[in-house]
Amino acid sequence: MFSGIIEGLGSVEAISLRGAIYRFGIQSKDVCLDARIGDSISVNGACLTVVGNDRGLLNFEVIPETFKNTNLGYLRSKEKVNLERALRAGDRISGHFVTGHVDCVGDIRKKSYINGNLTFEIAIPSKFISWILPKGSIAVDGISLTIAGRKSNTFLVYIIPHTLKNTTLDFKGPSDKVNIEFDILAKRA
Numbered sequence: 224m225f226s227g228i229i230e231g232l233g234s235v236e237a238i239s240l241r242g243a244i245y246r247f248g249i250q251s252k253d254v255c256l257d258a259r260i261g262d263s264i265s266v267n268g269a270c271l272t273v274v275g276n277d278r279g280l281l282n283f284e285v286i287p288e289t290f291k292n293t294n295l296g297y298l299r300s301k302e303k304v305n306l307e308r309a310l311r312a313g314d315r316i317s318g319h320f321v322t323g324h325v326d327c328v329g330d331i332r333k334k335s336y337i338n339g340n341l342t343f344e345i346a347i348p349s350k351f352i353s354w355i356l357p358k359g360s361i362a363v364d365g366i367s368l369t370i371a372g373r374k375s376n377t378f379l380v381y382i383i384p385h386t387l388k389n390t391t392l393d394f395k396g397p398s399d400k401v402n403i404e405f406d407i408l409a410k411r412a
């Protein structure tokens with residue numbers, strides 16, 4: 224379980240395929256230096272298990288199903304990713320409950336300013352639009368955000384400068400793929 228409050232950025236250093244398993248090496252300069260084998264870490268919102276840590280070079284194994292149903296398959300060498308360690312009992316929840324189980328991949332349609340505020344318009348498969356609740360929570364690449372509105376198959380989120388500076392959203396734009404996890408409470412609606 225995560226909160227959607229990104230702790231820092233990592234850099235993709237290696238991607239390989241061994242048999243049917245993809246292996247990712249992600250460099251973390253400060254966030255996950257103490258990560259142990261077996262720890263869960265959110266990488267762009269996907270809950271992955273640490274299988275190795277060599278002084279901040281975190282290794283993860285990813286099955287084809289996860290690779291295919293997230294934006295992990297689009298990652299390239301040196302690309303930045305959002306990182307968050309799993310919550311511990313008693314931690315403060317500053318965002319919302321995020322499971323790390325990505326529901327779908329969205330496409331950024333627009334990155335623009337509305338009344339001086341940065342917005343992203345993101346398209347999702349129409350079968351999920353009922354889970355988009357205005358002023359509800361959503362995780363975009365693991366980032367806890369508030370939904371500002373919705374259309375037929377898109378939703379809008381506003382991005383504050385702090386979030387832009389401390390996540391991968393600064394590097395994202397139209398046609399980029401982002402992992403989407405709907406609020407577990409919205410799935411009950």
